Amino acid sequence: MNSERPRNVHPNGTTTAEIIWPDEAELRLRFPPRYMELAIEPSEFENYWRQLGYAFGLPDPNHFPALTLPLKDADRNAIARYVLSCQELATYTLLGSDRIQRLSKAEGKPVSLDYTMPPKEILRGYATLFRQLHSKDEASYEVVKSILASRLKREDDAVRSPGLDYIRQWSRARAKLLQFSLMEIVQMKVLQAERPGFEVPLPENTHTPSELISMFQYGEYIHWGNKREEHAAILQYPVYAKLRELKFHDIQIGLSHFYFGFAKLAEAAVSDRG
Numbered sequence: 392m393n394s395e396r397p398r399n400v401h402p403n404g405t406t407t408a409e410i411i412w413p414d415e416a417e418l419r420l421r422f423p424p425r426y427m428e429l430a431i432e433p434s435e436f437e438n439y440w441r442q443l444g445y446a447f448g449l450p451d452p453n454h455f456p457a458l459t460l461p462l463k464d465a466d467r468n469a470i471a472r473y474v475l476s477c478q479e480l481a482t483y484t485l486l487g488s489d490r491i492q493r494l495s496k497a498e499g500k501p502v503s504l505d506y507t508m509p510p511k512e513i514l515r516g517y518a519t520l521f522r523q524l525h526s527k528d529e530a531s532y533e534v535v536k537s538i539l540a541s542r543l544k545r546e547d548d549a550v551r552s553p554g555l556d557y558i559r560q561w562s563r564a565r566a567k568l569l570q571f572s573l574m575e576i577v578q579m580k581v582l583q584a585e586r587p588g589f590e591v592p593l594p595e596n597t598h599t600p601s602e603l604i605s606m607f608q609y610g611e612y613i614h615w616g617n618k619r620e621e622h623a624a625i626l627q628y629p630v631y632a633k634l635r636e637l638k639f640h641d642i643q644i645g646l647s648h649f650y651f652g653f654a655k656l657a658e659a660a661v662s663d664r665g
Contacts, residue, residue: 424436427481452655457661458543458546473530476524517643570601572638604643
């Protein structure tokens with residue numbers, strides 16, 4: 392996703408008026424994007440964190456309260472591995488690559504899709520490491536969140552209360568990102584602000600982000616597994632299949648930035664600030 396405001400693309404390849412999007416002033420950075428210093432294209436990190444900030448208003452992960460009780464070695468190792476995986480993923484070229492799509496329709500011919508994407512080897516490598524953060528592996532977001540939440544419940548209230556509030560806010564944001572893409576969430580929030588009391592229609596979601604991730608991870612990119620028939624079914628419609636694949640990559644990237652932020656939160660939790 393580039394830093395320009397998204398536009399509608401019609402089958403003839405032309406663009407129309409800009410789609411619903413916040414004013415520039417509303418897309419402010421609430422804190423520096425996490426691991427931006429590792430990125431090949433830092434402006435892309437800023438772009439995603441402007442959207443995440445607008446969509447969720449997440450608190451600065453660097454201000455997460457430091458735990459005072461010791462962690463088990465296995466828990467500390469899991470957190471360290473999660474942080475290292477996020478730092479590595481932040482260097483991947485997909486996060487700074489152009490992902491361009493253009494639909495066109497020639498007379499007497501079906502709709503076609505021209506697109507620009509990195510090579511397959513880059514996409515497959517990204518999906519593999521992303522899976523370690525996204526799944527329930529031993530050093531995933533879910534495991535690290537569980538470790539922190541469990542430890543916080545044993546802390547004094549001065550640490551426990553703000554810490555659990557952080558966890559709740561980040562958990563709600565992640566749950567929403569599994570239902571809708573980041574762009575869709577931003578657009579729905581704009582509509583809600585512009586039309587108070589109006590029931591904002593939900594975006595068309597043949598596949599939720601969670602379903603798309605599962606289908607492409609276990610039907611194409613990582614395993615030719617239990618989602619291969621579902622993946623094969625969309626290949627009957629080439630343009631639709633490619634649009635689903637492009638959305639899958641954008642969803643991965645939006646969630647990756649969320650995981651980077653949570654890695655900084657985890658670093659703050661285990662830091663020695665004395």
